[in-house]
Amino acid sequence: xxxxVAFWVVLWEGYKAVGSPDGTVLLGVRVxxxxxxxxxxxxxxxxxxxxxxxxTGGRPVWIVVLSACLFTLGSTAVGFVIGALVGLVLxxxxxxxxxxxxxxxxxxxxxxxxxxxxxAPLVAGWNVLWPEWMTVSLIAAYLAFFPVAVGLLxxxxxxxxxxxxxxxxxxxxxxxxxxxLRFPASLPYLFPALRLAGAAAVVGAVVGEISTGTRxxxxxxxxxxxxxxxxxxxxxxxxxLGAALLGLVVAGLVSLLELPLMRHRRHxxxxxx
Amino acid sequence: MSAVVVDKVTKVxxxxxxxxxxxxxxxxxxxxxxxxxxxxxxxxxxxSTLLRLIADLIPPTTGTVTVxxxxxxxxxxxxxxxxxxxxxxxxxWRTVLKNVELPLELRGLSRAERRTKADQMLALVGLxxxxxxxxxxxxxxxxxxVAIARALAVQPPLLLMDEPFGALDEMTRERLQAELxxxxxxxxxxxxxxxxxxxxxxxLSDRVVVMSPRPGRITASIAVDLxxxxxxxRQSPTYxxxxxxxxxxxxxxxxxxxx
Numbered sequence: 193x194x195x196x197v198a199f200w201v202v203l204w205e206g207y208k209a210v211g212s213p214d215g216t217v218l219l220g221v222r223v224x225x226x227x228x229x230x231x232x233x234x235x236x237x238x239x240x241x242x243x244x245x246x247x248t249g250g251r252p253v254w255i256v257v258l259s260a261c262l263f264t265l266g267s268t269a270v271g272f273v274i275g276a277l278v279g280l281v282l283x284x285x286x287x288x289x290x291x292x293x294x295x296x297x298x299x300x301x302x303x304x305x306x307x308x309x310x311x312a313p314l315v316a317g318w319n320v321l322w323p324e325w326m327t328v329s330l331i332a333a334y335l336a337f338f339p340v341a342v343g344l345l346x347x348x349x350x351x352x353x354x355x356x357x358x359x360x361x362x363x364x365x366x367x368x369x370x371x372x373l374r375f376p377a378s379l380p381y382l383f384p385a386l387r388l389a390g391a392a393a394v395v396g397a398v399v400g401e402i403s404t405g406t407r408x409x410x411x412x413x414x415x416x417x418x419x420x421x422x423x424x425x426x427x428x429x430x431x432x433l434g435a436a437l438l439g440l441v442v443a444g445l446v447s448l449l450e451l452p453l454m455r456h457r458r459h460x461x462x463x464x465x
Numbered sequence: 466m467s468a469v470v471v472d473k474v475t476k477v478x479x480x481x482x483x484x485x486x487x488x489x490x491x492x493x494x495x496x497x498x499x500x501x502x503x504x505x506x507x508x509x510x511x512x513s514t515l516l517r518l519i520a521d522l523i524p525p526t527t528g529t530v531t532v533x534x535x536x537x538x539x540x541x542x543x544x545x546x547x548x549x550x551x552x553x554x555x556x557x558w559r560t561v562l563k564n565v566e567l568p569l570e571l572r573g574l575s576r577a578e579r580r581t582k583a584d585q586m587l588a589l590v591g592l593x594x595x596x597x598x599x600x601x602x603x604x605x606x607x608x609x610x611v612a613i614a615r616a617l618a619v620q621p622p623l624l625l626m627d628e629p630f631g632a633l634d635e636m637t638r639e640r641l642q643a644e645l646x647x648x649x650x651x652x653x654x655x656x657x658x659x660x661x662x663x664x665x666x667x668x669l670s671d672r673v674v675v676m677s678p679r680p681g682r683i684t685a686s687i688a689v690d691l692x693x694x695x696x697x698x699r700q701s702p703t704y705x706x707x708x709x710x711x712x713x714x715x716x717x718x719x720x721x722x723x724x
Binding site for chain 1: 541543558
């Protein structure tokens with residue numbers, strides 16, 4: 193991971209060193225971004241900005257960004273769980289009934305093409321009972337359920353026919369086959385899907401916050417800071433850093449969950465008798 | 466009481482469609498109590514289909530299948546048989562012990578009972594030391610032995626096997642054949658064994674049933690009476706005579722012997 197970070201540092205600063213301050217324009221189109229300090233502040237400047245106060249006399253930026261991230265993490269987590277559960281149920285139904293799979297899968301895929309920014313006010317308009325952040329969670333769930341539904345379906349259909357016939361020979365019905373065979377066999381497909389769902393939930397939460405104007409989250413912060421981009425370029429990047437970190441944390445949590453459940457894959461030595 | 470009675474069974478896949486296949490045509494088979502019967506034939510002769518009919522994994526188009534005195538469906542629901550396929554079909558996320566416990570779990574046995582029976586079965590196939598290993602850590606031969614232990618876990622009166630040693634090398638095959646015979650003798654199970662290998666069929670069985678394809682039907686049933694079912698048996702004249710007999714039946718013509 194350090195190597196990855198180092199790679200990006202080198203890329204960023206390297207481009208700043210060689211790139212033109214006005215960017216590279218080719219046939220009237222800017223193909224490379226501006227490399228001046230206003231558009232691409234030095235990474236060190238960004239880190240420094242984290243330490244200084246947000247506004248004159250306010251809290252340091254990193255505290256503001258961190259608390260915003262935690263707020264968004266809350267709604268992301270709720271959205272992720274809801275999305276994962278919905279995806280789970282859909283995948284199970286689609287595995288059970290071929291008809292449901294053929295009928296539902298196109299709509300599931302289609303659902304992801306709806307622009308989120310249009311969806312957010314709609315969802316907010318339905319609000320009767322729930323707090324504002326729940327709207328954001330629902331939008332996060334909307335993006336999160338798709339990878340889980342598709343990935344888990346693939347996993348549930350993965351067992352070899354020998355395994356399915358075996359369960360059939362034991363007179364095990366659909367539910368017991370699901371619990372004892374299909375679901376454990378689907379875990380190698382589920383975890384990558386959950387990681388994707390986590391990242392999607394973060395995107396959904398941030399876009400949801402921006403669309404609904406929810407205060408306290410990182411989405412709002414990004415918008416606020418971007419208004420000051422010309423006078424304080426490093427501050428925008430601090431907010432973006434926070435959002436990126438949020439995605440990493442969610443992905444990391446999913447990987448943590450994977451550790452105990454995939455123990456059987458880590459033993460590699462083969463015994464021959 | 467016979468272990469298996471197959472009575473005038475016909476199986477047609479996709480009846481009435483352009484890809485209609487008559488897999489089995491008017492097949493009669495009886496497997497006695499404690500008998501070891503092999504089904505042998507070229508690819509596509511319907512031997513695996515016949516096995517699956519006995520296992521009630523597919524229904525017959527006409528005819529009846531009776532397993533240990535009950536209908537095939539009832540026998541399946543009561544777990545009256547154990548089955549082993551060419552791919553061991555072990556669950557990679559379960560340890561060897563838990564794999565053997567699978568049919569016992571589905572039967573609703575308590576944890577202690579399951580443990581005892583599974584330990585017994587692993588001892589029977591000689592893999593007690595590997596109870597805590599995962600299938601990926603075992604060789605192919607060992608995995609098949611676990612599959613056999615699993616098939617016998619509920620101590621069924623009938624064992625069905627679909628080319629279980631097909632993916633193994635010759636040495637391991639011969640070893641497992643001897644072990645299988647010892648196990649069947651000890652547990653007294655009747656066995657229906659599908660194979661491609663003539664020598665395997667002759668070595669293992671009391672009776673070799675030869676099938677031919679398109680449509681699948683039984684062309685010969687050859688009784689095998691070896692002096693002993695061990696290495697000495699593999700060298701006896703009876704062994705080679707029976708192999709020749711089975712080969713002839715498979716080809717449908719007498720096999721020329723060099724003078």
